[in-house]
Amino acid sequence: MNARISPEISRRGFIGGSLAWSAAMTQSLPSASAQAPERQRPNFLIIVADDMGFSDPGCYGGEVHTPNLDRLARGGVRFTQAYSTARCWPSRTCLLTGYYAQQVRMDPPKGRLPRWTRVLPDYLKRAGYRCYHSGKWHLMGAPKPVADGHFDRSYVIHDHNRFFDPDDHQLDDAPLPPIRRDSGFYLTTEIANRGIEFLAEHHAHHAATPFCLYLAFTSPHFPLQAPPADIERYRDRYQSGWDRVRKERWQRLRDAGLIRCPLPPAEPDIAPAWNMSPEELQREIGPGEVARAVPWDTLSSEQQIFQARKMAIHAAMVSRMDAEIGRALDQIERMGAMENTVIVFVSDNGASAEQIIRGDMHDPARPMGSAGTFLCLGPGWSTASNTPFRLHKSWVHEGGIASPFIVHWPRGIPTGGGLRHTPCHVIDLIPTLCDLAGASVEPEWNGVTAPALPGRSLVRAFRSDAPIARPYLYFHHIGNRALRMGDWKLVAAAKEPWELYDMRGDRSEMRDRAARETARVAEMERIWQQCDREFAAQAGPAEG
Numbered sequence: 001m002n003a004r005i006s007p008e009i010s011r012r013g014f015i016g017g018s019l020a021w022s023a024a025m026t027q028s029l030p031s032a033s034a035q036a037p038e039r040q041r042p043n044f045l046i047i048v049a050d051d052m053g054f055s056d057p058g059c060y061g062g063e064v065h066t067p068n069l070d071r072l073a074r075g076g077v078r079f080t081q082a083y084s085t086a087r088c089w090p091s092r093t094c095l096l097t098g099y100y101a102q103q104v105r106m107d108p109p110k111g112r113l114p115r116w117t118r119v120l121p122d123y124l125k126r127a128g129y130r131c132y133h134s135g136k137w138h139l140m141g142a143p144k145p146v147a148d149g150h151f152d153r154s155y156v157i158h159d160h161n162r163f164f165d166p167d168d169h170q171l172d173d174a175p176l177p178p179i180r181r182d183s184g185f186y187l188t189t190e191i192a193n194r195g196i197e198f199l200a201e202h203h204a205h206h207a208a209t210p211f212c213l214y215l216a217f218t219s220p221h222f223p224l225q226a227p228p229a230d231i232e233r234y235r236d237r238y239q240s241g242w243d244r245v246r247k248e249r250w251q252r253l254r255d256a257g258l259i260r261c262p263l264p265p266a267e268p269d270i271a272p273a274w275n276m277s278p279e280e281l282q283r284e285i286g287p288g289e290v291a292r293a294v295p296w297d298t299l300s301s302e303q304q305i306f307q308a309r310k311m312a313i314h315a316a317m318v319s320r321m322d323a324e325i326g327r328a329l330d331q332i333e334r335m336g337a338m339e340n341t342v343i344v345f346v347s348d349n350g351a352s353a354e355q356i357i358r359g360d361m362h363d364p365a366r367p368m369g370s371a372g373t374f375l376c377l378g379p380g381w382s383t384a385s386n387t388p389f390r391l392h393k394s395w396v397h398e399g400g401i402a403s404p405f406i407v408h409w410p411r412g413i414p415t416g417g418g419l420r421h422t423p424c425h426v427i428d429l430i431p432t433l434c435d436l437a438g439a440s441v442e443p444e445w446n447g448v449t450a451p452a453l454p455g456r457s458l459v460r461a462f463r464s465d466a467p468i469a470r471p472y473l474y475f476h477h478i479g480n481r482a483l484r485m486g487d488w489k490l491v492a493a494a495k496e497p498w499e500l501y502d503m504r505g506d507r508s509e510m511r512d513r514a515a516r517e518t519a520r521v522a523e524m525e526r527i528w529q530q531c532d533r534e535f536a537a538q539a540g541p542a543e544g
Contacts, residue, residue: 078405094429120212135195231369234311234319253387285375342407355378386400
């Protein structure tokens with residue numbers, strides 16, 4: 001099964017070979033005997049945004065007001081090449097299990113998780129942690145966060161179509177009553193409320209025990225819905241249009257050292273295949289809706305007003321999430337736990353170009369962003385939110401998979417504000433947490449030998465801009481596929497040929513090297529196909 005390593009790839013420091021060999025190279029995690037005393041183990045706050053673009057927060061070049069994320073960045077580190085899987089459920093699967101979603105048959109979802117699969121609390125509870133969850137779940141092979149995910153407490157939202165009046169949410173796996181419209185409820189605030197409640201309870205009854213809170217927001221995922229006062233804050237901010245906003249973000253990203261690539265042109269011919277047609281959008285939404293990322297100055301005045309308002313709602317959703325994150329940080333400070341709490345912030349994929357209607361459908365007579373409306377960001381603003389990268393959520397070009405990724409930990413990162421350029425992925429979260437917690441990862445679970453974790457601990461990169469060695473990063477979603485090996489990225493949209501890019505200066509994926517690097521393409525394609533086969537074999541046939 002061992003594979004031949006291409007001489008050219010070997011010279012660049014890339015590693016071929018089978019997945020079995022790759023697994024053996026996984027960085028070892030501490031054994032149980034090496035676990036640190038409980039009082040020295042850090043707490044964990046893992047915060048996930050939903051469909052937030054790479055350049056949306058202020059600390060990643062955005063104009064959106066995110067003072068709490070910005071202060072985490074100033075006091076911690078920002079990773080510049082962090083990756084998701086391009087879609088909500090596979091990214092959250094990676095984060096919660098430590099495996100590529102294909103290894104645990106979750107992309108596409110096929111039955112329950114394999115017997116050998118562990119979920120985040122299964123790793124941390126062995127090291128003495130109590131674990132809490134609030135927000136989105138989306139681990140579809142383990143539908144109940146407490147019974148299946150083994151969290152100690154959980155508030156879960158399964159209704160992803162309503163921010164003001166959800167009808168399917170649960171506390172500790174037990175159904176809660178549907179929320180009455182116009183009750184003052186807003187989901188982003190409630191997710192924070194429940195997380196803060198769990199933290200306060202922990203401090204009151206388990207203060208000697210380290211905690212892990214998984215705070216999984218649904219913002220700014222569609223439908224675009226936000227409190228009116230939050231929207232009003234951005235009423236005039238986006239009238240200049242997506243082309244100008246995109247250029248301004250790109251310049252700020254370059255000035256901050258977060259990127260060093262050109263700004264690619266917009267791609268107005270590209271949108272998700274499942275989007276509503278332009279005719280349907282006009283009929284169901286109205287004449288202000290736009291189906292493609294066309295030049296802003298080609299829009300009518302009515303379209304510009306409507307589109308600027310949509311982006312104002314998106315920005316309001318991000319700002320409200322940031323404010324609620326601030327409340328969670330305040331709670332940790334009240335507990336005297338900030339110094340030794342590792343806070344991680346990440347988005348589950350890039351901004352979405354989707355334009356669909358679900359839930360209560362869309363009532364154009366209601367104010368934009370209110371309950372009963374169902375608007376989506378669409379390709380124009382998604383292109384701006386993903387600045388400076390190409391394409392959107394669901395694609396595995398950089399726009400779909402590049403994520404803002406912040407780590408804050410005063411005890412372990414004493415000098416904040418730094419950048420970390422080593423590539424990383426959401427599969428790295430569990431190895432990193434286990435490393436910090438001193439949690440051992442035994443080879444067997446439920447009587448079955450589990451594959452080695454594919455991720456790497458990032459702890460070394462917390463202290464300095466150190467490279468993290470790995471053979472590859474693998475991507476595959478609805479036919480879109482990619483492999484990142486060192487500085488090279490092989491990528492293709494579904495049913496399209498492979499493209500090859502040198503990430504050192506071309507993360508905007510503008511200069512395809514595939515025709516000139518045929519041997520490299522062949523070698524990387526072989527490794528990608530090997531990953532695909534072996535991951536499917538590890539997952540096994542669907543169960544139950």
